Structure formats: structure tokens, C-alpha cells
Amino acid sequence: MDAQLSGVTVGEVGPRLGINSQDNGFLRFHHFRIPRTNMLMKHSQVTEDGTYIKPIHQKLSYGAMVQTRVKLALLCAGKLACAVTIATRYSAVRHQSELVPGEPEPQILEYQTQQYKLLPHIASVFALSFSIGSLMKVYDKVTADIGKGNVNYLSELHSLSSGLKAVSSQDCSLGIETCRLACGGHGYIASSRLPHLYTGTNVVITIEGENTVLYLQVARYLIKSYQAAMKGKPVLPSVSYLSTPAAIQRTNSLSNKDLKEAFRTSSVSLVKEVEARLQKLCDMGQDFPHAWNTCSVSLVHCAEFHIRYYVCEQFLRTVESVAVSEGVKNVLLGLCRLYLIHNVILNQGHFLRSGTLSAAHLSLLEEELCELLAELRKQAVPLVDSFDIRDELLGSTLGAWDGRVYQRLYDEALKSPLNKTDVPKAYYQYLRPLMKTNL
Amino acid sequence: MDAQLSGVTVGEVGPRLGINSQDNGFLRFHHFRIPRTNMLMKHSQVTEDGTYIKPIHQKLSYGAMVQTRVKLALLCAGKLACAVTIATRYSAVRHQSELVPGEPEPQILEYQTQQYKLLPHIASVFALSFSIGSLMKVYDKVTADIGKGNVNYLSELHSLSSGLKAVSSQDCSLGIETCRLACGGHGYIASSRLPHLYTGTNVVITIEGENTVLYLQVARYLIKSYQAAMKGKPVLPSVSYLSTPAAIQRTNSLSNKDLKEAFRTSSVSLVKEVEARLQKLCDMGQDFPHAWNTCSVSLVHCAEFHIRYYVCEQFLRTVESVAVSEGVKNVLLGLCRLYLIHNVILNQGHFLRSGTLSAAHLSLLEEELCELLAELRKQAVPLVDSFDIRDELLGSTLGAWDGRVYQRLYDEALKSPLNKTDVPKAYYQYLRPLMKTNL
Numbered sequence: 001m002d003a004q005l006s007g008v009t010v011g012e013v014g015p016r017l018g019i020n021s022q023d024n025g026f027l028r029f030h031h032f033r034i035p036r037t038n039m040l041m042k043h044s045q046v047t048e049d050g051t052y053i054k055p056i057h058q059k060l061s062y063g064a065m066v067q068t069r070v071k072l073a074l075l076c077a078g079k080l081a082c083a084v085t086i087a088t089r090y091s092a093v094r095h096q097s098e099l100v101p102g103e104p105e106p107q108i109l110e111y112q113t114q115q116y117k118l119l120p121h122i123a124s125v126f127a128l129s130f131s132i133g134s135l136m137k138v139y140d141k142v143t144a145d146i147g148k149g150n151v152n153y154l155s156e157l158h159s160l161s162s163g164l165k166a167v168s169s170q171d172c173s174l175g176i177e178t179c180r181l182a183c184g185g186h187g188y189i190a191s192s193r194l195p196h197l198y199t200g201t202n203v204v205i206t207i208e209g210e211n212t213v214l215y216l217q218v219a220r221y222l223i224k225s226y227q228a229a230m231k232g233k234p235v236l237p238s239v240s241y242l243s244t245p246a247a248i249q250r251t252n253s254l255s256n257k258d259l260k261e262a263f264r265t266s267s268v269s270l271v272k273e274v275e276a277r278l279q280k281l282c283d284m285g286q287d288f289p290h291a292w293n294t295c296s297v298s299l300v301h302c303a304e305f306h307i308r309y310y311v312c313e314q315f316l317r318t319v320e321s322v323a324v325s326e327g328v329k330n331v332l333l334g335l336c337r338l339y340l341i342h343n344v345i346l347n348q349g350h351f352l353r354s355g356t357l358s359a360a361h362l363s364l365l366e367e368e369l370c371e372l373l374a375e376l377r378k379q380a381v382p383l384v385d386s387f388d389i390r391d392e393l394l395g396s397t398l399g400a401w402d403g404r405v406y407q408r409l410y411d412e413a414l415k416s417p418l419n420k421t422d423v424p425k426a427y428y429q430y431l432r433p434l435m436k437t438n439l
Numbered sequence: 440m441d442a443q444l445s446g447v448t449v450g451e452v453g454p455r456l457g458i459n460s461q462d463n464g465f466l467r468f469h470h471f472r473i474p475r476t477n478m479l480m481k482h483s484q485v486t487e488d489g490t491y492i493k494p495i496h497q498k499l500s501y502g503a504m505v506q507t508r509v510k511l512a513l514l515c516a517g518k519l520a521c522a523v524t525i526a527t528r529y530s531a532v533r534h535q536s537e538l539v540p541g542e543p544e545p546q547i548l549e550y551q552t553q554q555y556k557l558l559p560h561i562a563s564v565f566a567l568s569f570s571i572g573s574l575m576k577v578y579d580k581v582t583a584d585i586g587k588g589n590v591n592y593l594s595e596l597h598s599l600s601s602g603l604k605a606v607s608s609q610d611c612s613l614g615i616e617t618c619r620l621a622c623g624g625h626g627y628i629a630s631s632r633l634p635h636l637y638t639g640t641n642v643v644i645t646i647e648g649e650n651t652v653l654y655l656q657v658a659r660y661l662i663k664s665y666q667a668a669m670k671g672k673p674v675l676p677s678v679s680y681l682s683t684p685a686a687i688q689r690t691n692s693l694s695n696k697d698l699k700e701a702f703r704t705s706s707v708s709l710v711k712e713v714e715a716r717l718q719k720l721c722d723m724g725q726d727f728p729h730a731w732n733t734c735s736v737s738l739v740h741c742a743e744f745h746i747r748y749y750v751c752e753q754f755l756r757t758v759e760s761v762a763v764s765e766g767v768k769n770v771l772l773g774l775c776r777l778y779l780i781h782n783v784i785l786n787q788g789h790f791l792r793s794g795t796l797s798a799a800h801l802s803l804l805e806e807e808l809c810e811l812l813a814e815l816r817k818q819a820v821p822l823v824d825s826f827d828i829r830d831e832l833l834g835s836t837l838g839a840w841d842g843r844v845y846q847r848l849y850d851e852a853l854k855s856p857l858n859k860t861d862v863p864k865a866y867y868q869y870l871r872p873l874m875k876t877n878l
Contacts, residue, residue: 099728100726111735112733112735181649181650184649185646187645273802289538289540297808300552348791349788352788353798362792367716370734374733
């Protein structure tokens, strides 16, 4: 047995966004013999006589990865909950500028642009948590099935967990950064905890399957399922909507049900368009891998849109069926409506291009969004309070429950070695003598 | 004279995104008398007998702020140039996955999704630099005019510098973060310099006029100018296009000129719609400040779109008139076309809603974007080389000119105290004895 091990930690120590305390090293094996019983043989096996036994499904070992992705998606939503709690409470404490000239400075939460920065992300916390909750149920079912040798739903689970991990890490990173920027200069202070929340969430975009790679895997599932559906073959629940052709029918009202249907039709229409382009490139003589690469930017958009549709649908379904008081239900319905409209407006191009929504519809939705912001502004603080994150866990000078932002900033500042004395020693030692010499 | 000075540095020391080494302190004056000659009386004056003389224009002191904003916009473009240089060179060195199953791993720059992450931001560096160059000329002219007592163009300068500072800091932050993510795990290593570039650029969103506030000032200028134009009054160059009504005419071809015209018409249409909503709210009895707040999310979108139109126009104008060889000109024209199409697609909702572009047009533009990515991919490395940033200034293990990424990472890693020995002392001191005890 000839073994060689070498490890080097790649990293650098410095006050940067980079993860310097993590092990970015490598480990090299050269003719190193691993005992058979140490081979982690859960799915594939090697018997004592050296016979290799294949797993019952090629992608069975993805199970652990799926679980990690679901957990990461949830982790991101948890960090976003912290960020919106901090920024919303701070926005209720901080007063600035004059909304009406001559009048006292209002809470910055009174500004529509501030409400727009916070409320859609508060809604995101609920939307993502509910969707991940639904996915957990799929996960439990599929895992139980696998135990019985049934791997039919594995691809469904793989697609949803990949997509949710990607959307959650993307939206939560953006949400936390928006919260940080919504706190102005104070958002840059480490003791706000917002910078720390950002770096801890943002890394999820890259780890456990980089988001672009994951979206492309979702897209592959979408294209395969669409092609199967077109041939009349059965497809799994999350993509079954692809079987019903995109009846490009312009909706008259703009109810949640209508918007959901517009989402469905636009998603089918997107998948259909990119599938046709793929087909055309292949017909023109490109091999499939190159045609796939040529369409990959559009494929990523398709996958992202499909997952956004899933999240909106799960949010709506949960809110409609949840057993809570009428008051709480109304707030949740308002928040869900805001989320739905916000997602439609952000992706308005797809809805307009599919012909499901018109320019006039979008103007109406924009006006409704403004009304919802004003309405939900009253609930903003109670909503983040409902996340019930203890001050000790939130760890933020800006976001503590009692709103004593300035006292906490001051107390924190006094911990700095520079503030041990009113005037630093360096002034007397260097600056004062220099200033007195009249250079 | 009764003087009291107290200063506290607000901040915390830690390896975070927050700016901890900067002075976040405050300074309090209490009955402190400032000598008359120390009052920085460039524009307003106080004479010896105590008479106050007003400046010739109320906003004359904005001059220095305008200059700072222009410089900050340029600073951001410079940092983006560093980031695209690093990420593009790394993408030409790094090989990963199989584009065609069974074939060797290609340079990651071969993947369309990677080209899409880098090339539009390479184009951004040119677009922003050219636009800021044009603005510098406006600045010099306006400053000279002010010296002669002519303050007519001050509002124009204020609007353009505010808007460009906002768009530049926003786009460069996003661009640098995209570059960082495009380098996978290595983008998180401090020695890549990408994290450092991000934090240095991102802060510009908040300082010297927070972006949302600046966009709202641009919007105020747009609405005022539009109202003046509708009454037949003259308006200044950057907003003169608002005088020509939005002739909602669907274009047949998609030349640069057509896209520019579509941009113009859509911008007029956006301003017109939000002005009408403002008017309607006032007619319904809201006072102007509250109506303004109710429309502020739309007003921000208006302002951003107007500035994007300005940047696209300046990019096109510069590339069309620049005196370079035919070969270089063709590359620049391709890059400008990519930038224009990318901006149209990102804002497709506005173009579709104004009726200037159709769904079919957008499909054609998306296909052209893909062709441009493939075409410009060949120029990607030469383009970033043309920024001519010395290795010593770039300071990146991933982006050095010679492409020796892995050797540099290795050399950098060896500088870590953890790598002074192959196996850390702690192993022999603590881990080994523990492992040998068979707990």
C-alpha cells in the first residue's frame, strides 16, 4: 500500500466578504487503498468476492443532496426573516426628510419607496416557508417510497428541491441586500448584523449545486416533461400543467385565480417557445448538446419562471386553507396578493408576450400594488414581530424589539478601543506637537 | 466663548462587509463661535458688518456635490472593469463539466450562461465610461457658465449627475457580484479581490445621495420638464425628447436607430402615464406631496429608464463617431448592439406596454442576443485586456494576465499561518492523543 496525503488550506485572513475561516483546502490520494467496509455502500454494493451491484436507481444517492438543498432553502428564508425584522423595525424608529414641506420628519416607513423595499420581502419569507413546507411533504413521501423500491417521484423531488434552493438563495440574497440598503449608512455597520446576514445567505447561491446549473437541471425536466406530455404520456404533478395547452385567453378580471391561470399559461408558452427553438436548431443540423447550450439563457428563464409559479401557487393554497382567525387570514391574504402582483409585475414581459395580460391590466395591477403597500404598511411591524425572533438571536443594534436603536449604537460604539478615551492618546503624542510647531 | 467637543466612533471590528475602519462618529458643537473668515464663503457671503449676501442661485453649492457624483460614477465603472477582467480571464482558464458528453471539459467561457454573465457587463464598462465622458463635458461647460453668472443649465447637470451616479453604482454593484458568482467557489476567496471590489462599489449606492432619493430628484426634473414641454415652453437638451409626443408606432425593422426610437417613445409614455396619475390624485383632492409619495415607486422606474436611455444613446453616439480602425470599430459596434438589446430585453415590459415593440420583436432580439454572445465570446479576453490594468493594480490570484491561476492560489495559500507546516501542531498536541485513547 502506497499512500500519500497532502493538504493545503487555500484562503486569506482579512476583513473581506470572502470566507477566510473555512477550509478551502484539497486532499490528494495516490494509490491509497480503502477497505471495502469503509465504502459508504448504502445504495451500490461491492460484495466480498468483488462483485459490483448497481443501485436500483442511478440517481438514488441524490437523496442526501436533496435534503441538504431543502434545508439550505429554509436557512435562507430564516436569514431573510431576520433581515426584514431588523430593517422594518428600524424604519419605524428612524425619521428623515420632510414628506410634506414644513411638517416634522416622518418615520421612513411612511415613504412608499421604503414600503416597496420591505413588504415584498416580508411576503417572501411566508411564500418561501410555505413552499418549502409543501416540498418537505413530497420529500417524506418520496423517501418512504424509495425504501419500498419505488423511485417514480425522484425526478420530481430533484427538480423542485433544485429549483427552490436556487430561487430561495437568489431572492433572499437580494432581499437581505435590499434591507441593508434600506437602512442607509447604518446598514453598513457590522453591529446591524445585516452585512453578516448577507454573506451567510449569498454563499448558498454557489454551494450544493450552483444556481445556474440547478436551473438548467429544472429546465431539462421541464423540456422532457413537455415533450412527454405532447406525446400524450403521463407527467408528474408539478409539471402536469404542461399537458393542458396554453389557451392564450386574455383574462377579464384580475382575481388571484386569474393571475394564477395567467402564470400557468405564460409558463407553458415559455416552455413551448424554447422547446421549438431547440427543435429548430437540431433540425438545422446542430447536435443536441450544442443546441441546448445555444438556448441555455432562455432555459434558465423558463426554469425560474416555473419555480416562481410553484411558489405563488403554494403560498395561495396555504393561505386559503390555513385555520386562523379572520383578522390574521385577511392580513395573510393581503400579503399573498402583494406577492402575487409583485411577481407578475417583475416578470411582466412574459405575461405580455404570452398575451395573457395587457398593458391596461398591468397599470391596474401597479395601482393595486400601491394600495396594498399603504394598507400593509400598518401591519409591517406586527408581521415581523410574528416571526418572534429573540433579540439575543437577532443580534442587531438596529432591530431590537424595544426600538432603542440610538442607545444601542452608542453602547456598541463605546466598546471600540478608539473610544476608551474622549481624545485618543495619539493626539497628544503626535498630532498636538506637530500642530504646535507651526510647520 | 463656550466650546464643547465630543466624538464617538461608531463601528465594530470584525471580518464583515461593514465598513469598520471608517469613521462613523459624530461631532457635537455647543455655543461654538466660528470666525467669519473660516466660513467657506464661496457662494454666500457675510460682510464685516454682519450683512448676509445670498448666492446668485439657491443650489449653487451643489457644484462640488455634482463633481463628487460624477467621480463616484467613474470610480464604479473602474471597479467593474477590474471585476470583468478577473472573471473573464478566469473563465478562459477554468475548465469544467462536459458540454458534449464524453468530450474533454471545455473552458467555462464556452457556456452561453457564462457569456451572458460577463459580456453585458464588459459592455457596461464602455457604456458608462462614454456616458460619464459626455457628462464631464456638460460639467465643464456649466461650471464655466456659472463663473459668468449663467445658471441656466444647472438643473440639467444636477439631474444627469444624480441619475448616472445611481445607475452606475447600481449596475456596477450587480455586475461585480455577477462576476464574483461566475467564478464559483473561487469568487469567495479574498485573494480573488472580487469580494473587496464588491464592498468598495456597493457603498456608492448609499453615499453622496442615496440612489432612491437621487432617482426621485431625476423624476422631479422629468415631470417638471414634461409639464413645461406640454405647455410649449422650452426644455433643456437631455429632456427635449419629451416635447415630441409619443407616436406609438410599431417599428418594422430593429436597427439601432429603431431601438433608440423605441426607447424614446417608451420613456415619453412612462412619464406621461405617471404624470397623469399624479394629476388624477391631485384632482381627487390629495395634496401634491402625498400624491408624489403615492406615485414614487413608478417615478423611480421612470427616472431609471430615462437614464438608461441616455446611456444607450451616448454609447451609440460615441461608437458611431469614434476614430479607430475598422476592426476595432466592428467589435465596439457589436458590443454596443449587445448592450442595447440587453437593456431592451431587461426592460421589455416598458417597450411592450408602450406598444413600440411586439412579442415577435422580442423573440427576434433574444435570438440576436444569443448570436452576439457567441460572436463576442471570441473578443472577450482581448476586450478586457484592452482595459490594460496592470497585475499589481488588479491584485487578483484569478485574474492575472498570464492566467497562472492555480499556481497563484497555491502560493497565496502557503502564506497562511495554517500552512507553515504540513500537519498543524494542534494535531500532535490534541487530536492525536485524543484519537489514540479510543474514547
